[in-house]
Amino acid sequence: MRGLKVLPSGRPGRGRLYVSLPDGRTVAWYDRRTRRISILSDDGREAVLAALRPYLSGDWTIGPPPVPTPAELRRLYLPPDHDLAPNLPGETLLGELAYGTPGVGRTRHRMRRQLLALQRTGVELDLLEADDWRAVHDVPLPGLGLLDHLLIGPPGVFALRTVPGRRRRAQVGDLLLTVGRSAPSPDPRWIRRAAARAARALASPVTPALTLADSSRVEVAPTLRDVLVLQPPTLAVTLRAIPPTLKPPDVEALFTLARSRTTWTPEP
Incomplete structure (x- = not known):
């Protein structure tokens, strides 16, 4: 040759x-x-x-x-427009900023701030790829919106919602999240519902997690035990420290299922 x-x-x-x-x-x-x-x-x-x-x-x-595994065969037959794996962190928001209807200045500022937070979290998630972790971004959950990140690795499956910390103190409670002097938001409740939806779709336990990007300080209520609270500077370290429960073939099988749009929005 x-x-x-x-x-x-x-x-x-x-x-x-x-x-x-x-x-x-x-x-x-x-x-x-x-x-x-x-x-x-x-x-x-x-x-x-x-x-x-x-x-x-x-x-x-x-x-x-x-010889290809069953998961690899399903991936090979996945149409490109049904494959969520190529999604970048905040890709939908990036498209809205570039091609959507222009909003008022304050709205676009909030969108850009959210995009930067999503991209910051995405950089941290990329660090885990070499350790057999897989991530899918902008996962559609009908009735709930978009799940920012679905992370699959040896310790299990995690549903992540990213919140901009804005260099302010963040307080995370059982039901509400407050950043600085902003009005409290129901992010803890939302991520619980999203994780439950993902668990049904994947037939696997899913841990809800909130990621606070660029907060000056994060205070977590001692009663909050079912939602994992992460920060980008230590996100990868925290997740690596969780004991493993999945083997590499299990991770790949769940990733193959998660990357298919029909897993989340079944066709009629």
């Missing part, structure tokens, strides 16, 4: 490297997470290794593609 090209997919430094012929046909790929080279034909083994050699490090394996 001559003229092989190596093309990346996914985020920089992650995902797969695909080895393709000049006409675009894929002959092999290298999964950087598992360090495995999947090759479609042994005839081009040496050429594929030569093309990938600059990208290989540590111990790696090579062989035919593994």
